[in-house]
Amino acid sequence: AQSVTQPDIHITVSEGASLELRCNYSYGATPYLFWYVQSPGQGLQLLLKYFSGDTLVQGIKGFEAEFKRSQSSFNLRKPSVHWSDAAEYFCAVGGLLTGGGNKLTFGTGTQLKVEL
Amino acid sequence: DAGVIQSPRHEVTEMGQEVTLRCKPISGHNSLFWYRQTMMRGLELLIYFNNNVPIDDSGMPEDRFSAKMPNASFSTLKIQPSEPRDSAVYFCAISLADRYNEQFFGPGTRLTVL
Numbered sequence: 001a002q003s004v005t006q007p008d009i010h011i012t013v014s015e016g017a018s019l020e021l022r023c024n025y026s027y028g029a030t031p032y033l034f035w036y037v038q039s040p041g042q043g044l045q046l047l048l049k050y051f052s053g054d055t056l057v058q059g060i061k062g063f064e065a066e067f068k069r070s071q072s073s074f075n076l077r078k079p080s081v082h083w084s085d086a087a088e089y090f091c092a093v094g095g096l097l098t099g100g101g102n103k104l105t106f107g108t109g110t111q112l113k114v115e116l
Numbered sequence: 117d118a119g120v121i122q123s124p125r126h127e128v129t130e131m132g133q134e135v136t137l138r139c140k141p142i143s144g145h146n147s148l149f150w151y152r153q154t155m156m157r158g159l160e161l162l163i164y165f166n167n168n169v170p171i172d173d174s175g176m177p178e179d180r181f182s183a184k185m186p187n188a189s190f191s192t193l194k195i196q197p198s199e200p201r202d203s204a205v206y207f208c209a210i211s212l213a214d215r216y217n218e219q220f221f222g223p224g225t226r227l228t229v230l
Contacts, residue, residue, distance in 0.1 A: 043222050106158060107158075109158065
């Protein structure tokens with residue numbers, strides 16, 4: 001069975017500081033990995049995804065993530081955080097569904113607070 | 117969010133009442149998903165449709181929950197009768213036929229059952 005662990009429930013960083021959000025996954029084959037962001041009262045927005053190829057993937061809003069198979073990790077990073085990045089971040093792992101499509105298993109989320 | 121419309125955005129009802137949540141996806145999708153989000157359980161997949169056919173409903177918590185997709189542009193999630201523990205945010209998500217690995221989420225319906 002696939003699973004995702006986000007060990008940090010809450011993280012607080014100062015504006016302008018660097019950020020790394022941790023994500024570890026369990027999956028029996030090559031995983032499809034995703035990071036989503038959820039602002040208060042909103043749905044989930046895709047930040048970036050990894051399917052294959054280059055293990056460092058770039059996303060929207062200046063985010064990037066690195067897939068490390070040996071560590072079963074897919075950590076999200078941003079060099080300089082902006083106050084508008086305050087939100088909840090979800091890591092997800094995907095597996096193929098019958099007939100196509102992709103079932104996503106989500107982590108429990110990391111709430112990011114940005115101090116001005 | 118622009119690709120998936122959910123209604124209502126907020127619903128407050130009393131225990132025992134029937135609740136119907138609606139999802140209107142953009143065209144071009146081949147899969148539709150219903151999720152529930154709570155503080156205690158996080159994001160849970162309830163049911164998944166592929167080409168309008170229910171494929172996996174193992175996440176539906178009880179027989180009180182049912183979902184339909186009568187056509188490609190409309191889906192409903194019904195709770196009858198509703199209970200306070202059903203209070204949550206319910207999301208509809210889709211994946212597109214040519215980008216089947218990504219899911220696009222609607223804004224959600226916040227349900228409160230008193």
